[in-house]
Amino acid sequence: MPNKVRIALDAMGGDFGVPVVVPGAAISLKRHPDTEFVMFGDETQIGRELDKLPALKAVTRVVHTDVAVRMDDKPSQALRRGRKTSSMWLAIDAVRRGEADTVVSAGNTGALMAMARFNLRTLPGVDRPxxxxxxxxxxxxxxxxxxxxxxxxxxxxxxxxxxxxxxxxxxxxxxxxxxxxxxxxxxxxxxxxxxxxxxxxxxxxxxxxxxxxxxxxxxxxxxxxxxxxxxxxxxxxxxxxxxxxxxxxxxxxxxxxxxxxxxxxxxxxxxxxxxxxxxxxxxxxxxxNGGVFLGLNGIVIKSHGGTDAEGFASAVDVGYDMVRYDLLTKINQTLKRDGGELGFAPLVQEATS
CATH class of the missing domain: 3.40.718.10 (Isopropylmalate Dehydrogenase)
Structure with a gap:
């Protein structure tokens, strides 16, 4: 069990981006002081908000990028334009590289799913998370x-x-x-x-x-x-x-x-x-607020794009709980065990063949 829960945030995602993501993280931090954040996005905008929130600033690292996935981007467009440079991709990749335990984004759902599948990959036999x-x-x-x-x-x-x-x-x-x-x-x-x-x-x-x-x-x-x-x-x-x-x-x-x-x-x-x-x-x-992407090799939380800071904080809370209580590992163990007992793996293979 980690001493700190490390959460990667797509600070540019959603209808409002930084003005909602940063205050939302601050609200969640009050509820879960054992949290650290890595925020991906425009460092000037993020820094301006963090200056108002010294407690959050003390536990936050900022990774700059000025590339953001638009809410109306098609998943294929987002992958082509934003792969490896957008705030969404970089936040997901932090989970893959082990620099974060979970990622939370209010961005484009289709793009988030496409990037998460491409970057984190799916669990064995699962084709559609x-x-x-x-x-x-x-x-x-x-x-x-x-x-x-x-x-x-x-x-x-x-x-x-x-x-x-x-x-x-x-x-x-x-x-x-x-x-x-x-x-x-x-x-x-x-x-x-x-x-x-x-x-x-x-x-x-x-x-x-x-x-x-x-x-x-x-x-x-x-x-x-x-x-x-x-x-x-x-x-x-x-x-x-x-x-x-x-x-x-x-x-x-x-x-x-x-x-x-x-x-x-x-x-x-x-x-x-x-x-x-x-x-x-x-x-x-x-x-x-906060949906869990099931079927991936990593914890990805989707927040509603039009939510406010309180709503985004709820999505961050979901990510925190998934990590702190090791829920994803337990869910995957259940799937693996049941696969041998009830033919889950053959069922998935049939569904994805």
Whole structure:
């Protein structure tokens, strides 16, 4: 276990870059004083922000580059233009070279995935990594994947996601046999696209000993915690994620409006202020920002591109936890062990052949 958790930051990534990344790192540092940072980006901009934050400056090394991956760059363009010179590439490469334990970026998702796969490589047998998010539910938390790494996927790909997600849930939630559901437009066996129905048949046929497949889960079942792991391909997963975040903000706006409409409601708010604050915190998408790239030989955390400093700090916290509690190693050990027990490796080979 490392004495310090070393985190590489793509300081130029996201919609706002340095003005969000640096203050976000400072917020996370207060929660985790045993952190060191390496920031990749324009040293003038970074230095200007670090001068305001002496505690962060004392534990931060800056590596200069003025090359940044744009949010609208195609992955192929980002690889050609930004390979070995961009802040995103350099931050990922710090993990490969052992100079950092994890990398956090709010940059272009497609570019981040392409660079991470090219630089860090995937685990044996894994062709398409996934972004896994820990989703708050009324029952606690669930792992949801894929929430945006890649679009589409056949039955074998969805089954692989189920096995990777269940491994993550076993480690995070200390479960022997996490429940796993496939996101679908209904719970009936005849509903949904062919790939999802075939994935359900495949999981039933495999009957993995460390995975309890419970069938299909509708969209409203995600927030209800209908399963410990919810599996879908990246297109629908990302839509579900953004819809949930938008709904949380909408409810927050409704509450603020209702509590300030009349003098009676304002007085009522004063009496219930603590309860409303707890609800606001629970609905705040920034508190659960940060997706984990599963299937790579390294820890890569994706922050939302449009988040603020508090939200970016949450993504940094995810990277810290992955390192401090050695979660990636434990997840990979689970996958390796289960590969021998339930045919995970042959399944992956079939899916990627």
């Amino acid at each position: 996934a972004i896994a998010a820990v989703w708050p539910t009324v029952r606690g938390e669930s792992v949801v994947l894929d929430v945006g790494a890649s679009i589409g996927g056949d039955a074998q790909h969805l089954a692989v996601l189920a096995i990777m997600g269940s491994a993550m849930a076993r480690v995070l939630f200390d479960l022997d046999r996490p429940t796993v559901g496939l996101l679908n437009i209904g719970t009936e066996e005849v509903k949904g696209v062919e790939e999802v129905r075939e994935a359900a048949e495949l999981l039933r046929k495999l009957n993995p000993p460390h995975l309890n497949f419970v069938g299909f889960v509708e969209g409203d079942g995600i927030g209800q915690g209908a399963a410990d792991v919810i599996v879908t391909e990246g297109f629908s997963g990302n839509i579900a994620l953004k819809a949930a975040e938008g709904t949380a903000r909408q409810i927050g706006e409704y509450l603020r409006g209702a509590m300030s409409r009349t003098w009676r409601s304002r007085i009522g708010y004063l009496f219930a202020r603590n309860a409303f604050q707890a609800l606001r915190d629970r609905l705040d998408p920034r508190k659960v």
